[in-house]
Amino acid sequence: MDRQDLRLAVCVGLAAGFGSISTVPDGYYLPLTLAAVMVGSYGGSYALGLQRVICTLLGGLLLLIAQPAFTGLPFPIGLALMLGLIRFLGGCLGLEAGYKITGMVVVMGWLMQSTAVDGWLGLKLSWTALGVVLALLTLHLFWPSTAIREHQQAYVALLELQREALLEQQRLLLQSAGVRLSPARRKQRHRELMRALIQTRATRSAALLELGANPYAQPQSHLWTELERCCAAIAGCITALRALREPFVAVPALRELHQAEAHLLADAVALLGLWQDALNRNRAALLPDSRSDDLEASMERLRSVERDLLVQDELPEALDPFQQRQLARRLLLCYQIGAVVQRMQLRWQELMITNKDPWPAPP
Structure with a gap:
């Protein structure tokens, strides 16, 4: 019972x-x-x-x-x-x-x-x-249990799994030896991530019911929709990153690139942590100083390193065509993660401007 x-x-x-x-x-x-x-x-x-x-x-x-x-x-x-x-x-x-x-x-x-x-x-x-x-x-x-709070906590759990996965990829970019998960462990982590994503969708209907007669006219429902899309996109990028081979840290020309990618993932993890803090509060609103400036700077730094790397003549000789595709795939996924997180951060702030206090305190 x-x-x-x-x-x-x-x-x-x-x-x-x-x-x-x-x-x-x-x-x-x-x-x-x-x-x-x-x-x-x-x-x-x-x-x-x-x-x-x-x-x-x-x-x-x-x-x-x-x-x-x-x-x-x-x-x-x-x-x-x-x-x-x-x-x-x-x-x-x-x-x-x-x-x-x-x-x-x-x-x-x-x-x-x-x-x-x-x-x-x-x-x-x-x-x-x-x-x-x-x-x-x-x-x-008597033991209050609100659907809005449960829905927010489902997102908190999902974001925690995604933060752990991104930190794992960050460590892999800095030191690949002994960091990459085994295939069985990757499959287990993938299932955990999918279950957490399904749980957020399962608690949505009750949370919308708790918003009142017209829930889709309130910023909360739009924020949940945007957050679900963001988390689904991040989950897809994480799955694709785990399927790649280890980064080429032994190649000196690529170390700076991998460091820039790791820095981008770290800034994305920091923003996910701010989202968790906002969802854990009764009135879930981002702090005024929680902006994505650091993430934008990391993306610009990664672009700069990428441009410098493309002009080097010795890079095609250091990597075979398969390794070059792996390198380009990882770079694209890092860009996608940064863009998705940055877009969600801006959308969250837009909803705050639309309604200064869009989240009702749980009953």
């Missing part, structure tokens, strides 16, 4: 005890609402609880307004028409859950005496609303 199951069991038990000792009738609706609404995340529970209240209201309105029009019909026909009307109105209102609640309200109210329907509907709605409020308070106060 995890902590969410324990939280649900404790809260439902307390709600059942409170409902049983309460002098207000129909107290069993309170634990039933808690058990149905507490789905784990605050946003999911809020959406589900809101629809539960709406469906209860819808069932009560249909019972009070439409039932008198169907009383002259046979009971099976009238009830079937009422349930069809529930389905039609629920589709028009865009309800995704709670049709059973609306139907239950209608069926139970239909079978009750007309004099008792008004009081029962008020009690049902009151207990339902109280259960939703208690569920949200419980998720806020």
Whole structure:
């Protein structure tokens, strides 16, 4: 049993005890609402609880307004028409859950005496609303677990794996002997990276639900989309770098080039660390001084070293065609990593300008 199951069991038990000792009738609706609404995340529970209240209201309105029009019909026909009307109105209102609640309200109210329907509907709605409020308070106060925070932590874990992989490539560029991973270890690291990337995508829907009714109008959703693209591109570059042969550190003419590549990767790792710090905070925003100037300088230095290297006549003699392709491939991948990280950094800052405080504090 995890902590969410324990939280649900404790809260439902307390709600059942409170409902049983309460002098207000129909107290069993309170634990039933808690058990149905507490789905784990605050946003999911809020959406589900809101629809539960709406469906209860819808069932009560249909019972009070439409039932008198169907009383002259046979009971099976009238009830079937009422349930069809529930389905039609629920589709028009865009309800995704709670049709059973609306139907239950209608069926139970239909079978009750007309004099008792008004009081029962008020009690049902009151207990339902109280259960939703208690569920949200419980998720806020008792082992809070928000989908936005979980989504951000998934990105933090993914960025940590990518930082480790880039640091591994940096060490390989500086001293290749005994640094390159074995094929089995490379395959394991690749699987870990892919699982972390899949985990970020799996937690996206719940985080978007927690943003509210129109999540795509908020900068957070755009930032997550851009960050996912950036991490996917970096993951592809890391996989391609691991597939290359060891760098040619024994060739004196290439040492400066490899040092420039290592410096670029180190600056990219530094920016990934700043992103992790931003995502770990309640209000994830980059610090004002967290710019990509160092990364830009590293990319310019690498271009300068590359230009100097291309004019040397002895380079084609030191490397065969396969080694030259390997050298060009590694150089291109380093440029790609630098460009992807720099573009994401600029995009993040643009979103901060669009909304000074785009990240809501977790409930």
